[in-house]
Amino acid sequence: MSNKVFVAGVGMIQFKKPGTNEPYDIMGEQAIRQALADSGLDFSDIQQAYAGYVYGDSTCGQKALYRVGMTGIPLVNVNNNCATGSSALFLARQAVQSGAVDCALAFGFEQMNPGALKSAWTDRAPATERALKLTNELVGMPDLPTAIRQFAGAGYAHMQKYGTKLDTFAKIRAKASRHAANNPLAVFRNIVSTEEVLAAPMLWEGVLTRLMACPPTCGAAAAIVVSEAFAKKHGLRTDVLMAGQALTTDLPSTYDAKDMIRVVGFDMTRMAADIAYNQAGIGPKDIDVIELHDCFAQNELLTYEGLGLCAEGGGEQLVNDGDNTYGGEWVTNPSGGLLSKGHPLGATGLAQCYELTHQLRGTAEQRQVQGARIAVQHNLGLGGACVVTVYQKN
Template identity: 45%
Template sequence: MKKGRDVYIVGVGMTKFERSEKGFPQLAKEAGEEALKMAGIKYNAVEQAYCGYVTGMSTSGQRAVYGLGMTGIPVYNVNNNCSSGSTAMYLGYQAVSAGINECVLALGFEKMEKGPLENTLQGKKLNEEERAEQKKKVPMTARIFGDAGRAHMKEYGTTKEDFAKISVKNHNHSVNNPRSQYQDPCTLQEVLESREVYDPLTLLQCCPTSDGSAAVILASEEFVKKNNLLGSAVKIRSMTMTTDKMEDFALGPIGMAGYGMTKAASKHVYEEAGVAPTDIQVIELHDCFSTNELLSYEGLELVEQGEAVKLVRDGANTYGGQWVINPSGGLLSKGHPMGATGLAQASEIVWQLTGQADKRQVEGARLGLTHNLGLGGACVVGIYEGPSS
């Protein structure tokens, strides 16, 4: 896609991710109002809204947005599996970049059922007997990402401990995130000894089901200047979305887990933004399972193929290392309400690049990256630059 106008993020918002008694309209309202407050604008400045969610009725986006206001604007409902939120954001990014709109809202939300993701995607509601029987089965996504992890172990000598260390890192990061579903640290032994889901994955290496919402307000440079937001706005240097190519599946289990999409998207954004992976300080990536975080190190070209274990073993993926990856706690510990995840990633990067991440703050963060993956498939990757001092 030909690059158009510069696009900025002027406001973000996010609820706590948890098992909530609140309905999705209330969760969405909370996230949207926080984003508007950060931007310092009224809802009537928003010209279009893009709403990402996976479960729920059609036009749920309207129900979510109407809590912020009923101004007659176009509202688009977006479903791209686990990348629904970032897809909503990418559509808003395109609208502003192309000059169609000056200010748009991307809003993601989810109320999830307990149990395997395939039940949610198929709209199944199980009774207690069916739920007990389902627990004996291996979830589809665990099989896909577990097989990818085993393939990496066989090919490159990666160990179960390497994957488990990623879970330890992300749970430790989330201790400092009050919006995270889990805020307790865990040890390597606890991760390895938690219930096996599908070798090499144990329970603490699988993201939980979560409820929550996140919002991002996108605006043009003209809008940013007109509203005196240049000193606080975060510029999107590049953003793209990719889907599967036939040749991706020739990579075997690793290709089935979205590696090809990640590789193609990251290559595009690095070239368009004119940066190298080493120029980036902070990353929020799609760690639905510990195995996928490690695979994504290679897909995002942080290291050469087969060398991801070096980041884990050298501590180059946390504070004091080359990159701080998933300072929020990631999907593994922060939680994964599917429609909200991509926008929560962007929110964390904005807080990091504007010095608002509190105890999670990555010192000297100027450039950030997000990576949101949905099997089926879609992958959205973005690069962000903090405001000039």
């Protein structure tokens, strides 16, 4: 059995800097209640739930869900690094598509600490040990935080291979700020120019400034997905169809190519995009709006190429042609993306779903991409996981 799956309701709270947020369970509850209100469903209608978070003890999802209700339904806690939220959504969609249930909830939250990401475990080798060893070999610079070494290292590899300029990455960051200025839920809404991005403190001389990296963020988001039969029975909206979706993991080339661009998930992205596009019967030229994983400005450019918007090495031209913003071929990250909207790890993928659902409904207000009918979501986690989802206006 393969049911059509629709987004019936979405919720998202304002993303905030660490220390200014509510506790994770309250944030999760708020997002779930918003999704329920948006859908018109009662909590008793939810048949299965998936909770996404990275930094938290086991069964944190239950603590958040129980604030909404306790009906005995199955709940699975999901952790796939930065792709956690979209991995929870993948499981919810799969449950409905297979016919196991007719209505599933995916929600994600993160209560983060200031500063660079780091493991909570110091008594064992990290899960990303293989990627770290290769990063040491290809990049060095052990004094820099790991995420900077990996994603800025991939950007540097692109600069070396294709001649990409630093100000191209700065243009991407400036574009993110212009988009986020229209998003009341973004953590940063101040507009910065390309020149201001370049003038920010250098974290890696000639490769990365501070403004090119996303901030640690706290927040939550949620989505409810349903079958067509369930939607008709309950009088729910069916205007946003999940037309294709794929979750991929690392391939041998991630490590064997000895290329930082591959280390940070380029081939996972390409594979997931190909599968999701094929399921939906679309190609890159059919897409109107994209929410992609711009944890660093460098990764946004790499993702243009991974999603097939342009050939490898063509990302800089795409930026210079203005094909990543309003009036261009695609609008990427109308929400402001991770760079300006923020990146609470477990919530990010569901916040992308929230944005694209409103874009296809035509309810994104000042951020609205006019005439949007096909939307693509890309969410990446090193270690690794990549989820690409195609949404279609029904």
